[in-house]
Amino acid sequence: MQKQLIWDIPTRLFHWLLVICILAQYATAEWLDSATQWHFYIGYFTLGLLCFRLIWGFIGPTYARFSQFVKGPKAVIQYLGTLFNRDSTPVAGHNPLGGWFVIVMLALLIIQGVSGLFMTDDIFLDGPYRSAVSSDVLDLMNTLHHLAFDILLYVIALHIGAIIFYSVYKKQKLVPPMFHGVKESASAGITHSRILRAIVVALISAALIYLAVEVLPPVPDVSDMYY
Numbered sequence: 140m141q142k143q144l145i146w147d148i149p150t151r152l153f154h155w156l157l158v159i160c161i162l163a164q165y166a167t168a169e170w171l172d173s174a175t176q177w178h179f180y181i182g183y184f185t186l187g188l189l190c191f192r193l194i195w196g197f198i199g200p201t202y203a204r205f206s207q208f209v210k211g212p213k214a215v216i217q218y219l220g221t222l223f224n225r226d227s228t229p230v231a232g233h234n235p236l237g238g239w240f241v242i243v244m245l246a247l248l249i250i251q252g253v254s255g256l257f258m259t260d261d262i263f264l265d266g267p268y269r270s271a272v273s274s275d276v277l278d279l280m281n282t283l284h285h286l287a288f289d290i291l292l293y294v295i296a297l298h299i300g301a302i303i304f305y306s307v308y309k310k311q312k313l314v315p316p317m318f319h320g321v322k323e324s325a326s327a328g329i330t331h332s333r334i335l336r337a338i339v340v341a342l343i344s345a346a347l348i349y350l351a352v353e354v355l356p357p358v359p360d361v362s363d364m365y366y
């Protein structure tokens with residue numbers, strides 16, 4: 140076992156920015172008055188982060204790639220068999236079970252962000268696609284925006300619970316590597332974080348979100364506002 144760079148800088152930055160954004164989204168929706176405009180802006184930024192992570196999952200360094208950590212049922216069942224084994228060898232990236240957890244979290248967050256684009260605060264502010272769809276679709280999006288977050292809260296609690304379990308029961312500290320990137324591992328680490336590539340992906344993600352929220356949405360029919 141040797142110290143190896145496992146988590147690249149962009150993946151770490153993605154994670155901690157995501158955590159800050161989710162907290163801010165909760166605060167701007169539930170605690171703060173008149174913060175809906177901020178809720179929209181941070182929501183767009185969160186969608187940008189998610190767009191970045193999706194692309195990074197295909198072209199990022201080894202341990203950021205979906206192909207590295209999304210495993211079939213056999214690997215997951217095999218891993219489950221060792222879950223309560225105190226001295227099982229630490230996995231370099233996401234373990235086969237955690238990998239699926241990551242996919243579930245990302246999927247819920249995408250549902251949350253996309254459904255938000257159809258929401259309204261019922262006073263001044265409408266999401267950019269509010270006027271583009273029928274009332275049935277709006278109802279569905281409204282349900283999804285509330286439901287996905289309720290499920291997310293349980294999933295995040297499980298995520299943090301799992302990290303505490305690994306720390307206390309298995310004596311594997313997963314949090315420090317999410318800050319400095321380095322883990323004790325028998326597998327080969329990555330050689331660098333591909334920062335330049337990450338900047339290009341971030342710019343593409345920002346452009347895609349700008350297109351989706353500023354350029355493509357239909358202009359609302361002003362007559363609707365007076366009747």
Ligand code: HEM
Nearest residue numbers: 150154158161232233234237241244245295302313314317
């Ligand atoms: C809003 C709350 C949170 C969300 C939505 C969230 C989401 C995620 C996601 C999507 C990943 C996968 C990272 C990637 O490959 O891109 C991840 C991994 C991770 N998160 Fe979180 N996270 C949250 C809070 C936390 C907190 C509070 C901690 C620390 C106590 C934490 C520690 C970690 C660690 C250590 C990993 C890597 C796990 C491993 O080694 O496989 N997360 N998280």
Ligand code: HEM
Nearest residue numbers: 164168179182183185251252255256258259260266285288
């Ligand atoms: C992933 C990002 C997002 C998260 C985590 C999030 C989270 C939330 C939460 C927790 C609520 C409160 C739900 C409740 O009361 O049960 C909420 C409400 C709302 N969200 Fe989001 N949201 C996100 C993205 C967006 C986006 C992109 C928009 C619009 C562009 C949006 C628009 C709204 C609106 C209009 C409300 C209702 C606020 C009110 O009741 O006054 N959200 N969101």
